[in-house]
Amino acid sequence: MRNHTSTATRRILIVIRRLGIGGIEQATLTLANALAGQGHDVHLLVLKGQPKQTPASNVTVHCRDFERHASRTLPGLAYLLLSRTLLKALLPGSGFVWQGRLVSRYFQDFLGNLETEHGKFDQILIRGQGAFEMLWKVDDPRCWRVVEAVTGRFHHRLLCHWLTRTLYSGKQVICVSQGVANELSTYLGGCGVSLQRQEVIHNAVPIDHVRQLSKANVMPEILSPYLVHVARLVPVKQQSLLLEAYHQARQAGLDMPLVMIGGGSERTQLEAQAKQLGIDHQVHFLGQQENPYPWMAQATALVLSSRCEGLGLVLIEALALSTACVATDAPGGIREVLIEEQQRLIADQTPESLAAKMLEAVNDPVKVQPAWAERFDEVNICQRFLDLIAPARVTSDTAMEMP
Incomplete structure (x- = not known):
C-alpha cells in the first residue's frame, strides 16, 4: 500500500x-x-x-x-x-x-x-x-x-x-x-x-531490504525446525523468563532447538541458566550477528520475552519474512504490531503462558499475512x-x- x-x-x-x-x-x-x-x-x-x-x-x-x-x-x-x-x-x-x-x-x-x-x-x-x-x-x-x-x-x-x-x-x-x-x-x-x-x-522497516538480506548464506547453519530469539541479552528483554518457558515447553513435548541471537551483559548468566535447566545442548547462543535475517526466515517462529517494547521492530521484521511471532504481552507497541490472528500467540509474562504459546505456534501455526508488515x-x-x-x-x- x-x-x-x-x-x-x-x-x-x-x-x-x-x-x-x-x-x-x-x-x-x-x-x-x-x-x-x-x-x-x-x-x-x-x-x-x-x-x-x-x-x-x-x-x-x-x-x-x-x-x-x-x-x-x-x-x-x-x-x-x-x-x-x-x-x-x-x-x-x-x-x-x-x-x-x-x-x-x-x-x-x-x-x-x-x-x-x-x-x-x-x-x-x-x-x-x-x-x-x-x-x-x-x-x-x-x-x-x-x-x-x-x-x-x-x-x-x-x-x-x-x-x-x-x-x-x-x-x-x-x-x-x-x-x-x-x-x-x-x-x-x-x-x-x-x-x-x-x-x-x-x-x-526496510521490508524489501530485510527480505533480500534473509537470502544470504550464514554460519553456523542450523537445520529447521527451530525457534529463534533476536534481541540484546539485557534484563529488559527477560531471556531468563524465555529459557524457563522453553524448558517447560520441552517438558510438555516441544522437540526443536532454540536459537538465541544477540550479545549483551546477561550472556554468561543465561548460558549458566541453560546448563542448570539441562537445556544447554538445545539452546544455541550465536552472539551478535550483523545479519540475523536468514535464521529468522527459516525459523518456525520468533519468540520475544520483553518486559516492555516501544514498538517491537524485530516482530515486524519477522512478519516481513513470513515468520510467525510469539511475544509476551508487554507495555508499548506489541499489540499494534501483532494484530488479527497473530494476537492469539501473545502470552502473559509468566513461564507457563509463554511455554503454552510456543507449543501453540508449533502445533497450530499462524499463517502470516503480508499486510501485517507492509503497514510499516x-x-x-x-x-x-x-x-x-x-x-x-x-x-x-x-x-x-x-x-
Missing part, C-alpha cells in the same frame, strides 16, 4: 546521542536512509562517540561532542565541574539540566553554522531520551522529540515534577506507538506537565513525518521538484 508522497525536497536534521547497534539506532538509520532515498537532504548528528553503523552515502553525518568541546574552554570546564559536583549532589537527578543548558547553546551555534552552509532545515528530529536530555533547552517550532519508550521517569519525590517539566513541558512529541503515547500521557498527567503537541508515528513500509512512515512540516516552513531553497 502506498500513500501520496510529497513533491518538494525537504531538508531534515536527525539528532541521536550515539549511533550504536540498538533498536533506536536502527530505526534512526532506516528513517534517514529512506528519506534520503526519496531525494530529501538528510543530515544525521551524533552527539557522542563515533558511529558504529554507516548510513547511506547520501546521508550527511556530523559527529559533535558539544560537552567535550565545552570542556576545552576554561569557563566551560568550570561550569561542567560545578554541575557534576555541587549542583548534581544538591539536586539528585538534575545533572541533565545543567549539562543541557550548555550543550543546547553549543547546538544552536552549530545549527546556525550548518544552515549558513546548507540552507534552512524544515524539520529537526531529536530521537531518544539521551538526546532529549542533552538538548532539552532547544526551543524551535521545527523540532520534534521522538519518544521510543517512556524512560524519563524521575523518582526523587520533591524534584520529580520539576525535572519532568524541564524535559517535556511545551514540547512537540512523536511516540513510536500508541502504547508509548498512552504511557507517556499518564506519566506526564501525574506530574502536571502538558505537551504542545503529540503524534503517533510507528518506526519504519518506509514510504508510508516517511510521509507521516513529512506531513508534520508546516507549509510555511518550506524554504525557498528547498522547495524544488524531486527528480
Whole structure:
C-alpha cells in the first residue's frame, strides 16, 4: 500500500546521542536512509562517540561532542565541574539540566553554522531520551522529540515534577506507538506537565531490504525446525523468563532447538541458566550477528520475552519474512504490531503462558499475512513525518521538484 508522497525536497536534521547497534539506532538509520532515498537532504548528528553503523552515502553525518568541546574552554570546564559536583549532589537527578543548558547553546551555534552552509532545515528530529536530555533547552517550532519508550521517569519525590517539566513541558512529541503515547500521557498527567503537541508515528522497516538480506548464506547453519530469539541479552528483554518457558515447553513435548541471537551483559548468566535447566545442548547462543535475517526466515517462529517494547521492530521484521511471532504481552507497541490472528500467540509474562504459546505456534501455526508488515513500509512512515512540516516552513531553497 502506498500513500501520496510529497513533491518538494525537504531538508531534515536527525539528532541521536550515539549511533550504536540498538533498536533506536536502527530505526534512526532506516528513517534517514529512506528519506534520503526519496531525494530529501538528510543530515544525521551524533552527539557522542563515533558511529558504529554507516548510513547511506547520501546521508550527511556530523559527529559533535558539544560537552567535550565545552570542556576545552576554561569557563566551560568550570561550569561542567560545578554541575557534576555541587549542583548534581544538591539536586539528585538534575545533572541533565545543567549539562543541557550548555550543550543546547553549543547546538544552536552549530545549527546556525550548518544552515549558513546548507540552507534552512524544515524539520529537526531529536530521537531518544539521551538526546532529549542533552538538548532539552532547544526551543524551535521545527523540532520534534521522538519518544521510543517512556524512560524519563524521575523518582526523587520533591524534584520529580520539576525535572519532568524541564524535559517535556511545551514540547512537540512523536511516540513510536500508541502504547508509548498512552504511557507517556499518564506519566506526564501525574506530574502536571502538558505537551504542545503529540503524534503517533510507528518506526519504519526496510521490508524489501530485510527480505533480500534473509537470502544470504550464514554460519553456523542450523537445520529447521527451530525457534529463534533476536534481541540484546539485557534484563529488559527477560531471556531468563524465555529459557524457563522453553524448558517447560520441552517438558510438555516441544522437540526443536532454540536459537538465541544477540550479545549483551546477561550472556554468561543465561548460558549458566541453560546448563542448570539441562537445556544447554538445545539452546544455541550465536552472539551478535550483523545479519540475523536468514535464521529468522527459516525459523518456525520468533519468540520475544520483553518486559516492555516501544514498538517491537524485530516482530515486524519477522512478519516481513513470513515468520510467525510469539511475544509476551508487554507495555508499548506489541499489540499494534501483532494484530488479527497473530494476537492469539501473545502470552502473559509468566513461564507457563509463554511455554503454552510456543507449543501453540508449533502445533497450530499462524499463517502470516503480508499486510501485517507492509503497514510499516518506509514510504508510508516517511510521509507521516513529512506531513508534520508546516507549509510555511518550506524554504525557498528547498522547495524544488524531486527528480
